[in-house]
Amino acid sequence: MIELLPDDAILLPEDLKDTLQQQSDRLSQPEKQTLSLLATKNQPISLAQLLETTETSPSDLLNTLQSLCRRSLIEKQENLYSVSLVVREYSSSFFA
Numbered sequence: 001m002i003e004l005l006p007d008d009a010i011l012l013p014e015d016l017k018d019t020l021q022q023q024s025d026r027l028s029q030p031e032k033q034t035l036s037l038l039a040t041k042n043q044p045i046s047l048a049q050l051l052e053t054t055e056t057s058p059s060d061l062l063n064t065l066q067s068l069c070r071r072s073l074i075e076k077q078e079n080l081y082s083v084s085l086v087v088r089e090y091s092s093s094f095f096a
Contacts, residue, residue, distance in 0.1 A: 016086075030064045034064045050081070
């Protein structure tokens with residue numbers, strides 16, 4: 001019997017899930033908060049918009065975003081930040 005998956009379903013191999021979990025274990029609290037916030041957004045968001053929704057100082061937020069970009073957990077395009085579908089799908093496990 002073949003089961004059909006919804007068009008937006010994402011299946012990840014266990015080793016990739018393990019890698020994502022290892023990454024989440026290494027995140028600081030501000031990184032987790034920022035990643036969680038970005039994961040709730042369906043559209044890319046600017047630094048100014050992020051600053052409006054957080055009490056983090058601009059320099060701390062910028063450092064946090066740069067760290068998440070270096071870890072490839074978020075994406076930056078033309079001063080807008082977003083979370084990939086894979087990270088968004090599994091972000092709930094980051095904060096469990």
